[in-house]
Amino acid sequence: MPPKTLPPQAKLNLILAYFHTTGTAHSIKDLEKSLPGAAGISPMVVKDFLTALSDEGLIRVEKIGSGNWYWSFKSDEKKHKGRVLEGLEKELVKLGKAIEDVKAALVKEGIEEEELELRREMAGKIEELKKMKGEMEEELKICDPRAMDKKRIEIGEMKVKVNMCTDDLYALESYVREATNNDREKLEACRKMFGMEEELEYV
Numbered sequence: 075m076p077p078k079t080l081p082p083q084a085k086l087n088l089i090l091a092y093f094h095t096t097g098t099a100h101s102i103k104d105l106e107k108s109l110p111g112a113a114g115i116s117p118m119v120v121k122d123f124l125t126a127l128s129d130e131g132l133i134r135v136e137k138i139g140s141g142n143w144y145w146s147f148k149s150d151e152k153k154h155k156g157r158v159l160e161g162l163e164k165e166l167v168k169l170g171k172a173i174e175d176v177k178a179a180l181v182k183e184g185i186e187e188e189e190l191e192l193r194r195e196m197a198g199k200i201e202e203l204k205k206m207k208g209e210m211e212e213e214l215k216i217c218d219p220r221a222m223d224k225k226r227i228e229i230g231e232m233k234v235k236v237n238m239c240t241d242d243l244y245a246l247e248s249y250v251r252e253a254t255n256n257d258r259e260k261l262e263a264c265r266k267m268f269g270m271e272e273e274l275e276y277v
Contacts, residue, residue, distance in 0.1 A: 082123075088113035089123055090132055093146035100144050131157075 092112040093100075100108070106120045115123060124144055127133040133146040247264065254260040 085113045085115055086123060086127060086132075089115075090127060090146060093133060093144070094148050097147060098145065101141055102144070103141075105144060 089109055089112070092109065102121070102124075105124065106117045109115060109120050109123070110117050113123070124133065124135070127146075128135050128144075133144055135142050135144050137143075247261070250261055250264045
């Protein structure tokens with residue numbers, strides 16, 4: 075029995091091979107008994123696999139009497155592949171004609187292959203220039219006097235805030251000195267807690 079872990083397509087191929095090997099028509103009841111062992115599928119999904127093969131035209135199904143009968147011969151598969159190939163060949167001819175029509179229309183408009191190539195190159199250069207323009211605009215923002223003035227104001231405000239924090243830390247240190255009678259150990263512990271250096275400099 076094939077392993078049940080096979081992918082669905084492999085199981086479909088095994089079912090099709092079973093039909094070709096037996097070379098006869100089967101009722102749904104017969105297939106629900108034989109296909110689980112032949113293709114490693116559950117009896118519950120036999121109809122699903124048969125429907126998939128029927129939709130692809132790989133097996134034939136006819137209602138005879140009170141039930142459906144299924145079969146597929148090697149010759150049927152060959153015919154199916156022939157029809158698929160014929161359809162692809164027709165599609166290829168269509169695409170070829172469409173390409174020729176487009177080329178003819180371009181020539182009629184005076185657009186030759188060389189000009190099309192030139193247009194493609196120009197479009198690429200335009201994209202490069204757009205990218206360079208974006209990069210230069212970013213650099214210009216950095217060098218913009220108004221942006222620099224704004225940065226100076228922000229730096230000035232930050233300096234004031236830093237110096238205010240420094241004042242607060244010195245005030246805290248003074249309070250600890252008084253509260254601990256200048257106990258060096260407690261003073262050092264306080265400094266470490268707040269990340270204070272020996273001497274804090276004003277900005």
